[in-house]
Amino acid sequence: MRLLACARPDLVARWDVLSDTDASPKSPRRRRGGATVDDVARHAGVSPMTVSRVVNGMANVRAETRERVAAVIAALDYAPNLAARLLASAGDIRLGLLYANPSAAYLSAFLLGGLEHATAINAQLLVVPCADADDIAQAAARLARAGVDGVILPAPLCDNVDVQALVADAALPAVAVASGAPLASMAAVGIDDQAAAREMTAHLVGQGHRRIGFIAGNPDQTASARRFAGYREALAAAGIALDDTLVAPGLFSYRSGALAAETLLAQPERPSAIFASNDDMAAACVAVAHRMGLDVPRDLSVVGFDDTALAIEIWPELTTIRQPIADLARTAIDLLVALIRDRRAGRAGRADAVPEHRILPFTLIRRGSDGNFR
Template identity: 60%
Template structure:
């Protein structure tokens, strides 16, 4: 098992003319692992797939590198993990779960960081050209259209983690974000709160929209009017949480509770409350989402939704490896897996104070 840092992009053609195993895989519409199986004469490949791969090999005049062929014969699966996540807490748990499960499955995992923009495509090409067999995409890359298209054209299986709306043929691991957010909103209402602020997540991620939908659905079910002034935009970053909390707490009639779409923004809300002399939870209930290490690293500790991040990473490794090793066979796999979530109650929530709150200047 190895962990690599980003390296310069290499050309997929040695000297600009020699085809690679990734070229053969792309032409045949299969994964490099399937090409490797055909080259090594393995029997767990469907005849039609074998014919397609052999036709691609002939069309490209591909000659396997003896050293690469020897490595392929060893049978070790190589998967990539491409990440660009603003939450250090989410990322650390995700990496830990991925590395642990890769070790258990005897899988080599290559970890690459990228910056959103064109860089993620450059790093994805680097992984493809390195002969990767599959790739794990945690948020926000789980819904990066350019990356997904590039992998599909190369015939490399990818698994999207924490996407709320995967396509039918996509490998995906997640939770029911809408139901989780609805449960948390209901919990806050059960405490007696009626003015509940909400901080949204990254607008480019479906999970953000689902959490917002859960918040509004719970209000509607309880017969509470929706107040758009109680919703502030966030980006899942601590900094965006600071700005959103300032906006909500500066209202003439501020909320008595704030539900943030992740723990980073909830922690930022607690910080702004402290700065304004507002007691949490005496004057303001604050709740988060994810249950990262940050949720217990601040005071008061956060009431939050436990999203099983490490378990999601382990499940992603398992499902991706299974898909790779069964490529070309008739075996069926469950492409979408939904894991359970839990509402964790700690010290940051309480019933609303019955007297006007006091604050310091």
């Protein structure tokens, strides 16, 4: 399934669901007999006007409502009848976005930020999921058939060598999002993962914690290594020796976080704090701690990374690193549009046309899941 956001300031933005054979921008197929705006509103428990506001990327909708409506839209394959007609008359810049992220909360924030910004700048955003490695080539081929002008690659696909090779072979402008080591040939946007993890670890040290567990991210993502490096640096700065038994592997998924927490908390001398490399795994840590009869944060401090909606949906709410996920999506679109316009103006390939690598600020957000070690 692929979601296509057609964006025009003077028209209602729409999402269209097209089959693989309908990838051409000249011959979109209209869905017949599918879900209506009233169906979406009923399943999401909101008004049809709220659904319209979400689809249009309007700001006056609460984050949790926006995510619920987006989930129902995807589940029902909602596509207004006007979508195909609007597709043909939308802006002249077509952007492809490939994604394969295990964190639904991260993905939701990223997609909504991207769709809103595409609407604002009159661009089309073609969203294509990659379920597994075998799907990557097929997804890239669908983007090529759709005639996209450039590609946005959020983590983990931005670090996938097969995806990088396909983009290079297609000679498409591309932007890597949240890569710990983006290619010089691609534009990129992210945060300083290493500095962020160093600051969070130092925060825990400052609360008196000495046995600080760490749940690593997916080893296939370069940002994972940088977050571990920041953790290691902060320990060294505090004179705390790295204890390999306090480091557990993770995959950025809730399930992997639960398994890692069970391993860390089963030790004879368990850690007094756990720093998980994303909020999904941190939330799993809190759940495991509660199941074991531990109070968070009195018995165990837990902190995360990303500041997704999940961080404030559990109890206690997570202390975490705020990664500006929606801003990453918006910035990626701006960088990609600039590359496309440079290419159209004949500036691509010049010595001064080096793809930009932009770093956005992060913030340590203190909530209720961490405390002083007693």
